[in-house]
Amino acid sequence: MKEERLDPDYFRTTPKSSWELFKWIFTEPIKLKDLPSSLSLKESIIWFLKLYVYIAILTCIIFIFITIFYSNFSFFKDIMNLSWNEYISILGKILIIFFIQILIISLLFVASGGEFLVSLMFSFAVISKADLIFSLIITLVIAFVYSLSVGLSFVLQVGLILVFFFTVANEFLYGLIIAFIFVVSYYFILFGLHSYLYYFIKNQIFNNNLMKNSYLQNGYIFFPIYGLKKKLANNTFSNYILACNFIQFLFEFRPYQRELAFYLSNVLNASKLYHNKLESNSIKISKEYEKNQPTENFTNTLQKLKDELEKYQVQNNIHHQIASLKKIIEILKDLEQQMLIEKRGWSEYYLKAIRANFDEANARLKNYELEAKNREPITPNIYEIGSPLSPNYQNQLFKGRKEVVDRLSNIIYTSQQMPLLLIQGQRRVGKTSLINYLEQLLGSGFKIVKLDMQSATNKRFNSLVKNINEELHSMLGIEETIETTDDILESWIAFESYLTKHTKALNYKIIIAFDEYEAFHKHIIKKNSDGEDILESMRSFMQSQNQVIFLFSGMLRLSDLTAPNWDEYFPQAQRLKVDYLSKEESYELITNPVEDFNLVYTDAVTDEVYKLTMGHPQLLQTICSIIVTLANETNQKNVTPEMVANAKEQVFEVNEMPMTIFWREFCGNEEREVMEQILAHHEVQRETQEQKRAVARLVDYGFITKEFDIFVPLFEKWLVERRDLIEI
DSSP states (O other), rough: OOOOOOOGGGGGGSSSSSSHHHHHHHHOHHHHTTTTTGGGHHHHHHHHHHHHHHHHHHHHHHHHHHHHHTTTTHHHHHHHHSSSHHHHHHHOOOOOOOHHHHHHHHHHHTTTTTOHHHHHHHHHHHOSSSOOOHHHHHHHHHHHHHHTTTOOHHHHHHHHHHHHHHHHTTTTTHHHHHHHHHHHHHHHHHHHHHHHHHHHHHHHSSOBTTOOOOHHHHHTOOOOTHHHHHHHHHHHHHHHHHHHHHHHHHHHHHGHHHHHHHHHHHHHHHHHHHTTOGGGGGGOOSSOTTSSSOOHHHHHHHHHHHHHHHHHOOOHHHHHHHHHHHHHHHHHHHHHHHHHHSSSSSHHHHHHHHHHHHHHHHHHHHHHHHHHHOOOOSSSSOOOOSSOTTTOOGGOOOOOOOOHHHHHHHHHOOOOSSOOEEOOOOOTTSSHHHHHHHHHOTTTEEEEEEEEEGGGGGHHHHHHHHHHHHHHHHHHOOOOOOOOOOOOOHHHHHHHHHEEEEETTSSSSSEEEETTTTTIIOOOOOISSTTTHHHHHHHHHHHHOEEEEEEEEEESSSGGGGTTTTTHHTOEEEEOOOOOHHHHHHHHHHHSTTTOOOOOHHHHHHHHHHHHHHHHHHHHHHHHHHHHHHHHTTOOOOHHHHHHHHHHHHHHHHHOOHHHHIIIOOOOOOOOOOOHHHTTOOOOOOOOOOHHHHHHHEEETTSBBTTOOOOSSHHHHHHHHGGGGOOO
């Protein structure tokens, strides 16, 4: 798509010339309002002196026109009969008097911090000393100028001042008429009625687009111009890059067009989805729900589509791609149904985008299925890289964890008061996969509500409660909605009451699993003043019943979460450590991950693969996936040491996430210093408390051994080769 942008002059907040500043009086209220605050006193005076020429010319034109009109043209006739010296004398006196009055009063207002337009208004007020008709027209001019810079309260005040002034000067009725015309004139100008007909006709005759339209030219257009929104929406849908620029301009400089800006924002989001089919980065999730934004239900479904597209884009296995595309198609069908009942105008663009993605997904699915049918590899590459395993289509890949499941089940069934349960271990060792399989592993006595705390929809407490509510509604068939408020403690109490009411009679237990619970601490507990009260309420709720179980999963231990300190609230928490796979479990994953696996490993080759990863689940999946690819490419069924060596050199290009997370997120300065000492074969320093704690954490989390060796050889290889490439 061609990258077009608006002329940078539209975003300029300092005029190029006094003529441009003079035009701003009639077209750019925001720029004009903000200009004085960006100028010094000296700059304000200089700009006014530049503008003064146009003010003086306009003043003289108005004065001469009104004088001629009021005197029934006698002024023009008298002027023609004057001698040259008399003409010069009269004109000179008029100009000198008015120019001096205008200049002195205007300069006083500029010097005292007043704005250009207020100064101009008082300049006009100076010459309003004629009789009724003259004063009425001058008041109209004052209202025009003043309406460009002040608000309602000022206009009403000035209207009252004019009543008083003209009542004293002439009569009460005269003053009332003047004030009435002033206020009416203000609103006439404020809503752009003086120019609406011009822009309406112009829009019907000329072609308008994002780069050339009435909203770019005038900031005083209040009422929508018929037909223009549709033209701009069509242009936005066809050119979303330019549309980004235009919408930014509307939000910044066109307050009257805020609703149009939100409307076009929705069209823009639909356009990105349409032009970047099945690309997760094309989906923008709205964070604010205004009256012209999509519903939260649509937004949440859109988030599901984004999450699934992210999984799809990292898949390298055709069978996994097929399964992922089928999920994407179902989500797109759901989105289409929601848009079919949406009545707002931008829904047609979302429908077009959704249907285009639906067609693309079906086309790709058809091609993948045909390719899978025609492809005859030595063995399918069923290994999963990067994404958690799913019970839907990866049952045989899930290995081990029996000890963790048995201990978890024992705690649940034997505890009188339910403790907080923590599944803890390194990132990317299978914690999320374990939660995905937990309901299947524990049996019919349990139902799992899984919450990804890194998801944008779970980073606000009320949104989190709503998601739990929807999951329980689907699970229990209960339509009651949890009433939330801005007070998160009140919302939590309402949440507890809901759980107590609807779960006490169940013949199974509900496990609410908070995956990546560190995000729950960061975005909800730590950022809210009631965070400590929520932890206290959570502990009290768990101790008062054993039907609902809170299960947290993450990399950090409770003692690592501070302000507030989690370990103070949950001293009886049960930690279930998810570690590397055992040697036997690793061997099974390498040599016999699924039935009809056709690669043949010798014991020596199998042992070499295991020793490279030491049973780290994701690294093991990664290197085995590379070996399968190499075997299919070379049509070689027997895995050789050379293939393992080749896979070892490719592994970081395919997946280095476990190592980058370790180095960037887990390690602080002290932990990095320990690792540097180990890599340099120096003695590990443990003199200070911080050094001792760093060593203890590295051992406890399984990154180094008690003898201060790096536990996983691939970690050591990565640290030697690539740690300096990572920005901390």
